Amino acid sequence: MKVLVVEDSREIASSVHDFLIREGYICELAFTFDEAQEKLLLFSYDCILLDIMLPDGNGLELLKLIRDKDIQSGVLIISAKDAMDDKIKGLEGGGDDYITKPFHLPELHARLRAIYRRKKLSGNNIITFNEITLNTDTLEASIHDTVLDITRKEFDLLLYLVVNKNRVLSRQSIATHLWGDYTDNLANFDFVYQHIKNLRKKISAANGADYIDTVYGLGYKFNSSKV
Known part of the structure; x- marks a missing residue:
């Protein structure tokens, strides 16, 4: 938060x-x-x-x-x-x-x-989307009931994407949301790509769908239409 x-x-x-x-x-x-x-x-x-x-x-x-x-x-x-x-x-x-x-x-x-x-979060501490479950109290993310081994930043990133599903989120908006306003002056946001890459890899390893689309030149979108 x-x-x-x-x-x-x-x-x-x-x-x-x-x-x-x-x-x-x-x-x-x-x-x-x-x-x-x-x-x-x-x-x-x-x-x-x-x-x-x-x-x-x-x-x-x-x-x-x-x-x-x-x-x-x-x-x-x-x-x-x-x-x-x-x-x-x-x-x-x-x-x-x-x-x-x-x-x-x-x-x-x-x-x-x-x-x-x-x-x-509509008053809930448990957020679910298809096979993904996020618990904002325990900071646990699960895919098909398998708890992911993710960092706090990766949890916050996944929560941010799910809460804003189907919206294009710029790399800058993701960076400032997760790391603070000082990132506004950075020359690039390559570290956002690395966190997205790590998150995708861990979700895939747990047999979860890759809902995260790269919107070239803009950022990323959690695409809820994927099955």
Whole structure:
């Protein structure tokens, strides 16, 4: 999962960032309204952890931007302990959930996962497509009930492809989704090809169909019409 943390407290942001990285997330930080707005317009995220109080603006305005631009990210609002009005405005404005400061990091993790399941996976932690089964809790991928020996990146790549089946995904979009926004400045994305190649090989070894099409000059597509 790729998360943008919008939080002006560098201590809190750093703590959340380090925790989410340990949990296997791709995590980007924005400390101001302007910085967050720029990232939201340039990059895509699965979930946004949004503080209401920012030094140069209001998080509720960022929430309005997210919904006005039809940005398909889940939003977890960070609110102060006694800020009931902010919670109500945030939820009515399109926020998916809220968490109150101070919060425990495992609770934050659970809420982000719940939002992701609701927004991207129809509320499920088990994703199936024909012979493929993905368990987002155990991070296991199976073909015909055979558990694949794949890395975390390969699991995330397969999940990203399945969730976005029949859509052409550029090598750059795959790279930024799985490795972070810093990849936007790389000269090439040959490492994406290598991960696709490894994933195809492991699926084939388990007698799974090769659903991954190479769209030359553009990227890759998980083709659900293959049998």
